[in-house]
Amino acid sequence: MNVKTLCAKVGMFSGAVALLAGGMAMASVDAASAPLPVAAKSATATTVFKVPSMSCGDKACETAIYIALHRLKGVEKIRIDDMARTVTVTYDPKDVNAATMLQTMKGIGYPASVQQSG
Structure with a gap:
């Protein structure tokens, strides 16, 4: 052979x-044996929001915020810290921005402010 x-x-x-x-x-x-094309990974941004009214003991606040933000196109990861009352969102800035996320949180009853953007 x-x-x-x-x-x-x-x-x-x-x-x-x-x-x-x-x-x-x-x-x-x-x-x-031919090299495969590598897909270009889009750049992401991360913003930390301060949400002072997020104080539910039964996690209802966190759940409502998570669901509302997760529905936005471009949101990739959400981390909620109920003790610090912060929401950290990693997203594609081509699809969504911090102002849209602030408006979304305000619309469901949790006004927020940008604590850190980067």
Whole structure:
């Protein structure tokens, strides 16, 4: 058996294993050696909001804020610190901005201010 035939059989075997393991499509041996394009990761921004009226003992405040912000396009991560009464949001500034998030929190009854932006 020559090297080319062996490589083709190994490629078929590893593709079948990958398909069974995770549903990955098999690539040809020649295509497997070509570099894959890397998707450009969009830049994100993080803003910390101070929410003085966030004082619910049963987490209702945090839940309402989380749901409202999570519905905004571009919001990627929300971290709520109920003791410090802060909400930290990581987002794509091309899709959403701090002013929109402030308006959203105010609209559900939790006026906020920007504590730190970056």
